[in-house]
Amino acid sequence: MTDLVCRGIVIIVLAVGCGPGPTPYNGSAGTPRSIIPDAGTNGTTDGGPADAGISSDDIFRIAPHSPFPALTFHKGLVLSSVKLVTITFANYEYASDVEALGDFLVGSDWMTAAGKDYGVGFGTHLAKVRLDEPAPTTISDVQLQKKIVDWIAAGTVPPPEANANQVLYLVYFPSTTTVLDEASDPLCTGPLDGYHSTVKANHDGTKYTIPYGVIAHCPQETSTNAQVTVLASHEFIEACTDPTVTPTSGTGWFLDTPDTDSWPTNLEDADLCERDHLRLGGFELTRAFSNSAAAQGISPCVPAVPGEIYFNVTADPTTKLQLAPGATAQVTLTGWSTGPRNAWDLSTEIVGQFELQASLSASKIKNATTVTLTLTVPQSAMSGAEAVAKVWSGPVDFPTRYWPVGVRVK
Numbered sequence: 424m425t426d427l428v429c430r431g432i433v434i435i436v437l438a439v440g441c442g443p444g445p446t447p448y449n450g451s452a453g454t455p456r457s458i459i460p461d462a463g464t465n466g467t468t469d470g471g472p473a474d475a476g477i478s479s480d481d482i483f484r485i486a487p488h489s490p491f492p493a494l495t496f497h498k499g500l501v502l503s504s505v506k507l508v509t510i511t512f513a514n515y516e517y518a519s520d521v522e523a524l525g526d527f528l529v530g531s532d533w534m535t536a537a538g539k540d541y542g543v544g545f546g547t548h549l550a551k552v553r554l555d556e557p558a559p560t561t562i563s564d565v566q567l568q569k570k571i572v573d574w575i576a577a578g579t580v581p582p583p584e585a586n587a588n589q590v591l592y593l594v595y596f597p598s599t600t601t602v603l604d605e606a607s608d609p610l611c612t613g614p615l616d617g618y619h620s621t622v623k624a625n626h627d628g629t630k631y632t633i634p635y636g637v638i639a640h641c642p643q644e645t646s647t648n649a650q651v652t653v654l655a656s657h658e659f660i661e662a663c664t665d666p667t668v669t670p671t672s673g674t675g676w677f678l679d680t681p682d683t684d685s686w687p688t689n690l691e692d693a694d695l696c697e698r699d700h701l702r703l704g705g706f707e708l709t710r711a712f713s714n715s716a717a718a719q720g721i722s723p724c725v726p727a728v729p730g731e732i733y734f735n736v737t738a739d740p741t742t743k744l745q746l747a748p749g750a751t752a753q754v755t756l757t758g759w760s761t762g763p764r765n766a767w768d769l770s771t772e773i774v775g776q777f778e779l780q781a782s783l784s785a786s787k788i789k790n791a792t793t794v795t796l797t798l799t800v801p802q803s804a805m806s807g808a809e810a811v812a813k814v815w816s817g818p819v820d821f822p823t824r825y826w827p828v829g830v831r832v833k
């Protein structure tokens with residue numbers, strides 16, 4: 424890991440990167456794309472029926488909006504045909520479930536959809552390792568790395584490959600274990616429930632950089648294993664598309680945005696579809712950001728959902744605001760949807776280095792309408808500190824997509 428927000432790490436509540444600039448996206452250059460709604464249907468699959476009164480005589484136009492950013496490739500390997508090793512401890516109650524998850528993921532349509540833009544295809548489930556040892560009550564990232572190296576040396580798990588290693592270790596922990604992330608913060612108590620990383624090790628005289636992922640089962644989520652499967656699919660696809668997670672040298676696929684952009688840099692493909700998941704193969708799985716889907720102006724999160732009417736907001740300005748302590752600024756949010764639908768809920772979430780204050784002039788928005796976001800930097804904010812107001816669109820208890828508005832303190 425990584426960065427302030429989420430490179431190599433997932434924010435899960437069962438249930439960030441850079442845009443090419445402020446050019447409005449209209450579906451095709453210059454002209455708004457038009458959609459004629461189907462007569463007799465509400466034209467949506469997401470609980471937001473279109474307004475009564477829309478007829479096939481009406482022409483729907485997607486409101487002009489800024490484009491999504493694109494993930495870029497930064498040299499190095501991807502796990503183009505991953506060899507997954509699922510590792511569970513003796514007291515892990517969902518071993519069968521997560522082994523079945525691994526069996527499904529490596530050959531699934533989900534894998535094809537999530538990986539194809541990044542050179543990642545089907546993989547194999549190389550091994551399912553049920554350890555004799557119970558999970559520790561507490562474990563740090565350094566301690567886990569040592570365990571992985573020891574398991575490899577002892578032959579408990581298959582070794583990594585000497586060339587173009589495709590072996591990925593996913594380690595699952597029960598809810599009774601407190602897992603400390605690379606910053607020594609406990610998973611499940613803050614924004615993070617898991618992460619992926621690498622450990623360097625020598626094995627049989629060869630130096631390896633070994634990718635692994637950590638999947639915590641959060642105690643507050645014990646009534647369901649969906650938290651685990653969404654998280655595991657998140658870390659799995661990010662480990663495949665950005666296996667070595669080395670922001671300083673820069674490898675793999677992640678968002679690489681200009682310093683002035685509101686999209687945070689270093690976000691990986693599942694980070695950009697945080698909170699957006701779907702059920703496939705009997706598992707609740709994350710959706711992942713697709714460069715090609717985003718470029719088409721449809722939902723950027725894949726697998727695609729047939730008939731989905733995607734909706735979000737776009738902010739003007741799109742660049743990071745530079746505000747002095749105590750200053751207030753207003754940002755115009757414009758709603759846009761890819762088809763007709765009713766207004767949707769808006770909410771804000773602040774992430775970053777200071778307590779940015781945010782308020783919305785309205786709690787709902789719809790295609791081609793605007794809401795004002797007012798942002799205030801507290802007097803106490805330090806010069807150079809950064810924060811992002813994520814403007815979430817979706818049901819109030821479970822918003823599913825956001826647009827970032829970044830602020831740096833002058």
Ligand SMILES: [Zn+2]
Nearest residue numbers: 431432433694
């Ligand atoms: Zn992530």
